[in-house]
Amino acid sequence: MDRPVGAALRRRVSRVGRAGALERRALPLLAVGTALLLVLLFYYPVATVLVEAVLEDGRFTFGPLADVLGNEFYVVRVFGFTAWQAFLSTLASVALGLPGAWVLARFEFRGRETLKSLTMVPFVLPSVMVAVGFYATFGAAGTLNDVLGALGLGELDLLPSLGAIILAHAFYNAPLVTRVTTAAWESVDAGAVETARSLGASPRRAFRDVVVPQLLPAVLMGATLTFVFTFASFPIVLALGGARYATVEVFIYSAVRQLDYADAAALATVESAVSLSLTALYLRYERAQTAERRDVRPLTRERLVPESWTSAAAWTRERLASRLAIAGYAAIVAVVVLGPLVSMVYASLTVDGQLTLDAYRFLLRRQVSGAAFQVKPLPAVLNSLLFGVATLVVALPMGVSMAVLTTRKFRGRTLVDALSMAPLAVSGIVVGLGLLRGLVFGIEAFGYRFSASGPAAIVAAHAVAAYPFVVRNVAPPLDGLDRTLVESARSLGASRVRALLDVELPLVWPGVAAGAAFAFAISVGEFDATVVLAEGGGTYTMPVAVERFIGRRLGPATAMGTVLLAVTAASFVVIERVGGGFRGR
Amino acid sequence: MSRTRRQFLTAAGAGGAALLAGCQADPVDDGSDTPDGGAEPTGTTTGTGTPGTADTLVVAAYPPFVDAPSTSPGAWLKRKFEEEFDATLVYQTPESELNYYLERAIQGVDFEADVYVGLDTGQLIDADNRRGEGKFTDPLFAEAGDLEGLDRVRDGLMFDPQDRAVPFDTGYISLVWNATMDGGDFVAPETFEGLTESEYEGDLIVQNPTTTATGEAFMLHTIKQFGPEGYLDYWDRLRDNGVTVLGSWSDTYSAYENEEAPMVVSYSTDQVYAAAEDKDLQKHQIRFLNDQGYANPEGMARFADSDAPRLAREFMAFMLRPEIQAGIAQRNVAFPAIDDAPLPEDYSQYAKEPPEPVTFTYDELQGNREEWTDQWARRFAGG
Numbered sequence: 001m002d003r004p005v006g007a008a009l010r011r012r013v014s015r016v017g018r019a020g021a022l023e024r025r026a027l028p029l030l031a032v033g034t035a036l037l038l039v040l041l042f043y044y045p046v047a048t049v050l051v052e053a054v055l056e057d058g059r060f061t062f063g064p065l066a067d068v069l070g071n072e073f074y075v076v077r078v079f080g081f082t083a084w085q086a087f088l089s090t091l092a093s094v095a096l097g098l099p100g101a102w103v104l105a106r107f108e109f110r111g112r113e114t115l116k117s118l119t120m121v122p123f124v125l126p127s128v129m130v131a132v133g134f135y136a137t138f139g140a141a142g143t144l145n146d147v148l149g150a151l152g153l154g155e156l157d158l159l160p161s162l163g164a165i166i167l168a169h170a171f172y173n174a175p176l177v178t179r180v181t182t183a184a185w186e187s188v189d190a191g192a193v194e195t196a197r198s199l200g201a202s203p204r205r206a207f208r209d210v211v212v213p214q215l216l217p218a219v220l221m222g223a224t225l226t227f228v229f230t231f232a233s234f235p236i237v238l239a240l241g242g243a244r245y246a247t248v249e250v251f252i253y254s255a256v257r258q259l260d261y262a263d264a265a266a267l268a269t270v271e272s273a274v275s276l277s278l279t280a281l282y283l284r285y286e287r288a289q290t291a292e293r294r295d296v297r298p299l300t301r302e303r304l305v306p307e308s309w310t311s312a313a314a315w316t317r318e319r320l321a322s323r324l325a326i327a328g329y330a331a332i333v334a335v336v337v338l339g340p341l342v343s344m345v346y347a348s349l350t351v352d353g354q355l356t357l358d359a360y361r362f363l364l365r366r367q368v369s370g371a372a373f374q375v376k377p378l379p380a381v382l383n384s385l386l387f388g389v390a391t392l393v394v395a396l397p398m399g400v401s402m403a404v405l406t407t408r409k410f411r412g413r414t415l416v417d418a419l420s421m422a423p424l425a426v427s428g429i430v431v432g433l434g435l436l437r438g439l440v441f442g443i444e445a446f447g448y449r450f451s452a453s454g455p456a457a458i459v460a461a462h463a464v465a466a467y468p469f470v471v472r473n474v475a476p477p478l479d480g481l482d483r484t485l486v487e488s489a490r491s492l493g494a495s496r497v498r499a500l501l502d503v504e505l506p507l508v509w510p511g512v513a514a515g516a517a518f519a520f521a522i523s524v525g526e527f528d529a530t531v532v533l534a535e536g537g538g539t540y541t542m543p544v545a546v547e548r549f550i551g552r553r554l555g556p557a558t559a560m561g562t563v564l565l566a567v568t569a570a571s572f573v574v575i576e577r578v579g580g581g582f583r584g585r
Numbered sequence: 586m587s588r589t590r591r592q593f594l595t596a597a598g599a600g601g602a603a604l605l606a607g608c609q610a611d612p613v614d615d616g617s618d619t620p621d622g623g624a625e626p627t628g629t630t631t632g633t634g635t636p637g638t639a640d641t642l643v644v645a646a647y648p649p650f651v652d653a654p655s656t657s658p659g660a661w662l663k664r665k666f667e668e669e670f671d672a673t674l675v676y677q678t679p680e681s682e683l684n685y686y687l688e689r690a691i692q693g694v695d696f697e698a699d700v701y702v703g704l705d706t707g708q709l710i711d712a713d714n715r716r717g718e719g720k721f722t723d724p725l726f727a728e729a730g731d732l733e734g735l736d737r738v739r740d741g742l743m744f745d746p747q748d749r750a751v752p753f754d755t756g757y758i759s760l761v762w763n764a765t766m767d768g769g770d771f772v773a774p775e776t777f778e779g780l781t782e783s784e785y786e787g788d789l790i791v792q793n794p795t796t797t798a799t800g801e802a803f804m805l806h807t808i809k810q811f812g813p814e815g816y817l818d819y820w821d822r823l824r825d826n827g828v829t830v831l832g833s834w835s836d837t838y839s840a841y842e843n844e845e846a847p848m849v850v851s852y853s854t855d856q857v858y859a860a861a862e863d864k865d866l867q868k869h870q871i872r873f874l875n876d877q878g879y880a881n882p883e884g885m886a887r888f889a890d891s892d893a894p895r896l897a898r899e900f901m902a903f904m905l906r907p908e909i910q911a912g913i914a915q916r917n918v919a920f921p922a923i924d925d926a927p928l929p930e931d932y933s934q935y936a937k938e939p940p941e942p943v944t945f946t947y948d949e950l951q952g953n954r955e956e957w958t959d960q961w962a963r964r965f966a967g968g
Contacts, residue, residue, distance in 0.1 A: 073963055132839055141844040159845060160829055238832020243793045244824070246966040250832075254795035254962065258955055259684060259711055352864070362654065371660040373676045374652045436685075441694045448610040449694070531680045549654045550835045552858045554842065556654035 026497045030401035034420070034467070037398070041457075041464045042423050044443075045434030050272075053265035064262035065269060074251075079270065082231055082247040085162060089169035089230040090223050096170045096336065097177025097222060099329045101215075104178065105185035107326075109304035116182065117569075117576035119175040120517050122337060124525035124568045125344075126543045129561040130168055131239035132554060133340025135159060136347055138167070143343060144335070164240040169230045171337055177222035180473060183514040184218035185211075187477050190299045217289045217476050224282040225424065225472075228275045232427050253429055268430045275425035280418040286476055287414070341565065348558035359555030363563070366556075377560060379538050380545035381567055384524050387459055387541060388571065391523035392516055394463035399470020399515055404500060406471070407479040417475075421468045432528035435461065440532060453533045461529040466522035470515030477508040513579035520575055524568050542567065640672040642896045645686065645698035648678045650917070655858065658916035665912070666903060672896055683708045686725070686888075693720030699891035700900055701726070702753070704884040705798065706744045706944075710951050726750070726886040732898060734905035737923040742882040746947050750884030753904045754919040757878030757939050758802040759853040760789075764867040766847040773848055773872040777810050780823060780874070787827035790837045790849045795962045798881065799834050803850045804961055805950075806879040809943050813957065817964050824965065853878055854918045856935040871937045878939025882922065 053065045068074050104116050122130075137143050138158040145155045158164050188211055196206040234249035248271050255264035304326070306315075348359045363377045370376050406417045423431075442451025481504060489499040505512060527543045534540050540548075542564040549556035651659025663674045677698050679685035689696050712725050726749040729735065735751060742752040762773040771788075774780055780789060792800030808816045829846060831837045841849035859869035885904060887897040903909060910926035913919070920936060921928070 077966065128835065131836055135840055135843040135845065139840070139843045139845050159840070160831065235832065238793065238796060239836040240831075242832070243795075243830035243962070243965045246962065250793075250796070251962070254958075257684075257796065258958070259687065259715060260955070351862075371651070371663075373659070373678070436681075436688060437692060441689060441692050442611075448612055450610045452609070548648060548652055551649075551654040552838060553654065553862065554839055 027401050027404060027500070030397055031405045034398045034402055037460060037464055038420065038423075041435070041439070041460050042426075042431070045438030046426055046430060047434070048437045049261065049430050049434045050265050050269050052261045053269045056262075064266040068263070068266040068270060074267070078246070078248055078251055078267075079274075081245070082249075082271075083274070085165055085169075085237075085245065085247065086227050086231040086233070088162075089166045089173065089233075090226045092166050092170040093173035093226045093230075094177050094219065094223050096332070097174035098181060098219065099325070100174065100178035100333070101181035101185055103304075103326055103329070104182045106299070106301055107304040108301040113576060114573055117517070117572040119178050119182075120521045120572050121565065121569050122171055122175050122341070123518075123521045124543075124564065125341075126525070126527065126546045126561065126564070127235035127239065128550060129344050129546065129558065129564075130171060130236065130340060132347060132558060132561075133342075133344040134164060134168055134171075134240060136343035137335075137339040138164065143339065160240055160242045160245075162241065162245055165233075165237055165245060167336060168236045168240050169226070169233060171340060172236075173222075173226040173229060174337070176225060177219065179514055179517070180218045180222045181215060183473060183510045184215050184476070186298050186510045187508070188214050188299055190297045193299065213289070217286050220282060220285060221472055221476075224278055227278060228425050231275055232271060232425075234429070249427055249429065252427055256429055256433060264430070268427045272422075272426045272430075276418060276422060279421050279425055280414060283414050283417050283421070287479075289476070344558050345562050345565070347554050348562045351553075351555065359553075359559035362549075362556045363559055375540055375545045375548045376538075377545060377563060380540055380542045380560075381563065383539060384541040384543075384564075384567065385571065387455070387462055387530075388520045388523040390455075390459040391462040391466055392519050392575075394459060395467040395470055395519040396512070396516060398463060399467040399519070400474055400500075400505070400512065402467065403471045403474040403478050404504075407475055417471075420471065423465050424468050428528040431465075432532045435529055436532045455539050457533045458530055458539060459523075461533060462523040462526055463519075465526060465529070466519035469518035469522065470512070473511040473515035473518070474508055477511050478504060481507055509579075513576065516579055517572060517575055520571060521568070524564075524571075640670075640893060640896055641675055642666075642672055642893055642900055643675045643677060643697045643699050644702055644900070645677045645679070645700065646702040647682045648680065650703055651676050651678055655861075656916045656918070658913045661912060661916060662904075662909070665909065666900065669903075670896070670899060674900075683712065687712055687715050687721070690721040690725055691715060691719035695890075696888075698888055699893050699897045700885055700887050702883075702885045702904075704750050704886055705881055706947055706950055707798075707801065707954060709745055709750055709884070709886075710947065710954065713951075724889045727889040727891075727894070729887070729901065730898070732905070733902040734923075735902075737905060737907075737925070739922060739924060741880070741942060741944075742922055744882055744884065744944075744947055745886075750886040751901060751905070752882040752884045752922040753910070754913055754917055754922055755880055755882040756919045757853040757873075757880055757937075757942060758799055758806065758850060759878045759937070759939065760848050760872040760874060761841070761851040761855045762849075762870045762872055763841070763844065763847045764870050765865065766844065771847045773870065774874075775872070776875050777807065777819070780828075781819070781826050783826070785826065785848075787829075788846050788848050789823070789826075790829045790831065790840055790846045792834055792837050792850060793830050793832050795958050797833055799850055799852070800830070801954075801958065802879045802881050804957070805945055806874075806877070806943065808957060809877075809879070809945070810875065813953070816957075817960060820961065820965060830965065848872075852918070853939065854920070854936045856937070857918050857932070860931075860935045873937075873939040873941075876940040877943045878941075880942040880944040882944075883919070 054060055054062045056063045100119065104112065104119075135142065138156070139145075140155070140157055140159070144158075148155060158167075192210050193206050196210050197203070201209065231247075232249050233247060234253060237245060237247050237250060248267055252264050252267050252271070255261070255267065304323075306319075349355055349357070351358060366374065367376050367378050402420055406413055406420070439452045439457060442449045444450075485503050485507075486499050489503050490496070494502065524541070525543060526541075527547070530539075530541050531544055531547075534544070542560065546557050546560045546564060549560050551557070646659065649657055651657055659676060663676070666672070666674050681688075683701060683704065686696060686698065686701070709726075715721060716724070728748050729751050732751065738752055742755055744750065744752065760773055762771070764771055774782065774785055779785065791803055794800040794804035804816070804820075807819055810816075811819045829837075829840070831840060834851070837849050838851065840846070841851075853871050853873070855869050855871060856866055858864075859866055885901055887894065887901065891897050904913070905923065907923065907926050910921040910923050911928050914921040914926060914928060915932065918936075920938065
């Protein structure tokens, strides 16, 4: 059997042999660079804030931290409720996301690739737009009630409520679950399933014993991330739940607003500790799960629509059942995911129910005649794209090299891994404040004040926030790769980097592509760090523009939100198309 | 002051090149007066003048003051000011507003802003309370002094006992209500007590006092009404009657526009927008509970270490001139701080003034505000 990778390997190996010292050291150098960036852009800035939780008048007292931990209101009500809503949100996200992965990974249909790319779109939408969309869809006078009313059913009063918070969290995070699970499903080896079947396993049994164990790390990964994100949820809770459902992050924000940094830092420390512990727990689990695989031949996908509608074979009971399930799922997705998006676009096109392009005229007018100090749409679009691409360029090598590093066996690697995942687990408000103090204001040393802001700093901050997604999408399949493949390549004279590029990467490519999409999405959707690091000179992005265009009229902000939607949707399709090419090489 | 205007401008110009690198190192003087490396605040700022013009005034403001989707006074003010004075006006609009400058003061980092526009009583208290922390030793704001036009400012609006902040406009927090709801039968209650009656169950949307200025103002108004001992019980009754408390003013306003409820806490100038947008004024009725409106005057103050103090004072006096006052009021959709601003006839028709403005003074708020807000958050989140 001539596998494509084997062929590529032979072709490449003949060309290498004189690998330079630089190439041999490229991986460790990248890892060191990543660590430096992390310290500079994450650990130091965040430490400047969190230190207030343990310091009082320059002495270590742990007073503020003890105050929070000894306070029943904070521990029971605030942290308890925060964890509870995060738990429910995670359940909802997994429930909504998993069937999507099944459809995308197991069925072939027109536009499958495009649909897969578009799953990332909700991820970048600013929360204000989600709130607008949710009110228009699920509110008392919303579309859902109109439809229910037309069907003669009773009205629902969904907002504000815990249910609305959970639904919105599912809107954001179900795509994430779908995304990582699809990537894992596509790397499941068809050979293993066939072997199980030939040994007499029923399809159900083969699925349970062969496929599920390979999907579980991805599902738990999605669940862990969802929990961590929704644990630190803030704008959605404020907009859809209100003060009665306040989470930890709401209390952190209001403490920061009142300049009460001791309280904010103490709350943020406990919050980060919970998130980090969970991440570490997941990482331990992930380690235990790796099963070595020789090579990957993806499962063949079933046609969603039968070739012939009339043949009896096309409509077995099983087929009918799965198609009905997909139709039902599509209906739910249309309500929960598409509903808010369509409502937002609709809001940008109407005033009091009348169709109008006023909002887009506003964008045009602002572009043409806005003052230099005002936010304009076109630079926002260009900046977002530029930062997104630059983030990809920085975060992919960072993520891949960290993935390679952490899949090696060494003492304390779970700790290293957990620390490198920390950017996901720390409150955005705290990171923003830390960047302001640590980077924008700068550090005094050797008689100079070193400060950083502007595009380079923004890209670096985005890359730090984004690269954990690359690591988490690449590390598990990398860990499961057959070591002998790499070793043979090395013994044939390939450098470590060559072996990585020619042997390992092609085998884990679905993960890399998924990580790339996430990196781009994180960069486009990022708000806190962007707004802190953006100096004059117009380094604002699309979400910043949306935020600025909010006013008494919804039009301008929703129009800018629609532009963001269109631009990012197109970008994801492009990323997927370009990224998908590598695999078939 | 070792730092000169020109140095700042060159630094800001060079900032363009430094931006690409993204980082910079600037020599530190002996601590007290650090030349700033052109690190401008967060958010969006530009409008740097060409080096060599006579003078530059750096005005710090909250973002919507220069960049609102409808109207904002920023661009107009800059043009008017530069027409008359041989100077360049540069805006800085940090996303975290005054906190940005307080942070800088605490960290001992210099900044270029000369005047802050858009200060309220709470922010002034924050600034004063933080003094003494870190490297924040000198006063942040200077006294306004003998400013031309200061005597025109309406008495009730002056909110700074130390005469640093000078009000330039004011808004009143009130209810906005929709008369077309309940099949056109809805009428907002006249009193605070009325809001807790069962016929208004689920009818009110309010902003979160811990995260928004309007929400805080409404909460303070209930403290005015029921006292520090009684306001939490009143909020219990509001909660039992189904009040909705959302995070930001725009969250609540978009919920109101989606007809989630017939009443929302907002500004009494609501109809100015509605009329300009040809909206149904029935949906934008104003109600002053107990015939009162909570006044939130906006002030401006000169930073104490501004190195253009003369120009800063000229700017503040300029802001108080009747025709400028009228222009700001219309573009910021607020009331002027003086009585004789030449506003158009229909402005007073749409901008409603409460029969009795109420507000807490600086002294009443200092030391209480945080506790009141915290107590509120704990009581309310508990439900």
